[in-house]
Amino acid sequence: MAKRKSQQPNPTLPKALTGISGLDEITGGGFPAGRPTLVCGSAGSGKTMLAMEFLVHGAMEFGEPGVFVMFEENAEELTANVRSLGFDLTKLLAQNKLRLEHVHIERSEIEETGEYDLEGLFIRLGHAIDSIGAKRVVLDTLEALFAGLPNHSILRAELRRLFRWLKNRGMTAVITGERGEASLTRYGLEEYVADCVIILDQRIRDQISTRRLRVLKYRGTAHGMNEYPFLIGERGLSVLPISSLRLDHAAPAQRVPTGIARLDEMLGGQGGLPRQQRAHLGGAGHGEEQHRGEIRGDGVPAGRTRAAFRLRGKRHADRAQHALHPDRAREVGKKGPPANPLFAPVAAGAGAASRDDA
Numbered sequence: 001m002a003k004r005k006s007q008q009p010n011p012t013l014p015k016a017l018t019g020i021s022g023l024d025e026i027t028g029g030g031f032p033a034g035r036p037t038l039v040c041g042s043a044g045s046g047k048t049m050l051a052m053e054f055l056v057h058g059a060m061e062f063g064e065p066g067v068f069v070m071f072e073e074n075a076e077e078l079t080a081n082v083r084s085l086g087f088d089l090t091k092l093l094a095q096n097k098l099r100l101e102h103v104h105i106e107r108s109e110i111e112e113t114g115e116y117d118l119e120g121l122f123i124r125l126g127h128a129i130d131s132i133g134a135k136r137v138v139l140d141t142l143e144a145l146f147a148g149l150p151n152h153s154i155l156r157a158e159l160r161r162l163f164r165w166l167k168n169r170g171m172t173a174v175i176t177g178e179r180g181e182a183s184l185t186r187y188g189l190e191e192y193v194a195d196c197v198i199i200l201d202q203r204i205r206d207q208i209s210t211r212r213l214r215v216l217k218y219r220g221t222a223h224g225m226n227e228y229p230f231l232i233g234e235r236g237l238s239v240l241p242i243s244s245l246r247l248d249h250a251a252p253a254q255r256v257p258t259g260i261a262r263l264d265e266m267l268g269g270q271g272g273l274p275r276q277q278r279a280h281l282g283g284a285g286h287g288e289e290q291h292r293g294e295i296r297g298d299g300v301p302a303g304r305t306r307a308a309f310r311l312r313g314k315r316h317a318d319r320a321q322h323a324l325h326p327d328r329a330r331e332v333g334k335k336g337p338p339a340n341p342l343f344a345p346v347a348a349g350a351g352a353a354s355r356d357d358a
């Protein structure tokens with residue numbers, strides 16, 4: 001019988017880690033290395049913060065200096081804005097790990113005469129890359145070029161040349177763009193950046209704002225397809241990959257007795273697992289209240305405490321427990337009623353001392 005050939009692992013696409021919590025897990029290792037990635041979203045969705053954090057983590061953690069080219073904010077404004085996230089751009093600039101380039105384009109200051117190109121931008125960007133040996137580039141945001149330069153046909157041709165130039169130099173680039181109505185971006189940047197497209201969204205429902213991230217396209221690799229909530233906090237972005245959580249953690253070996261001998265026997269002779277939630281289900285008169293009382297009382301190991309929360313019920317639940325265990329009733333009577341009717345710690349052997357006035 002012929003032996004089956006062992007399957008060789010599929011070659012993976014080279015990727016550049018972003019360092020953003022949760023995003024590397026969704027993308028399977030970060031953005032495509034040496035290729036452009038488009039990050040689009042409406043105003044205030046977090047495009048600039050995501051792009052800057054990609055550069056900062058690359059410079060500080062992965063040894064990849066970066067160049068940030070901005071067309072709207074200047075260097076002083078950007079430095080002040082990201083300082084609230086704990087990023088010290090001044091220090092990275094002094095260490096030649098980061099370079100900020102502000103390209104000022106004002107429509108009123110431009111007079112169009114004949115054909116032109118973006119060769120000046122190429123020269124300036126190339127000099128910034130070579131000056132620090134950059135591996136990462138951010139262009140934020142290219143819509144400013146369309147607003148400042150009237151001939152969009154020439155501009156589109158130059159953008160194709162720019163992205164091809166970045167690929168040839170092996171730059172891992174992030175391009176930000178404003179969300180459009182009929183297309184992903186206002187001027188169709190997704191036509192040129194086809195390797196990876198990420199959409200940022202901010203919605204308000206019932207007066208609650210929620211930020212969401214979705215990887216729309218990632219050529220050459222598997223990735224999460226769902227929408228994932230994310231936050232912008234004091235330490236930057238944090239993405240919660242809800243649907244990609246994996247059950248690869250080690251199961252606890254420690255057991256905690258429940259206080260009911262037959263139940264412990266059913267659970268393998270040692271009780272249940274610590275720090276776990278258990279549901280006690282049953283209709284009226286099935287004894288679930290007495291069952292919980294047994295676990296709260298005898299199941300508490302010596303030297304440890306347990307809290308009991310009762311969200312509904314009647315006071316007769318406590319009286320039923322005291323009728324079954326008079327010794328616990330005496331202990332509770334000595335200590336007096338708990339200060340908080342919804343919360344009462346139960347010491348070892350003291351039994352259930354929670355109350356409910358509902």
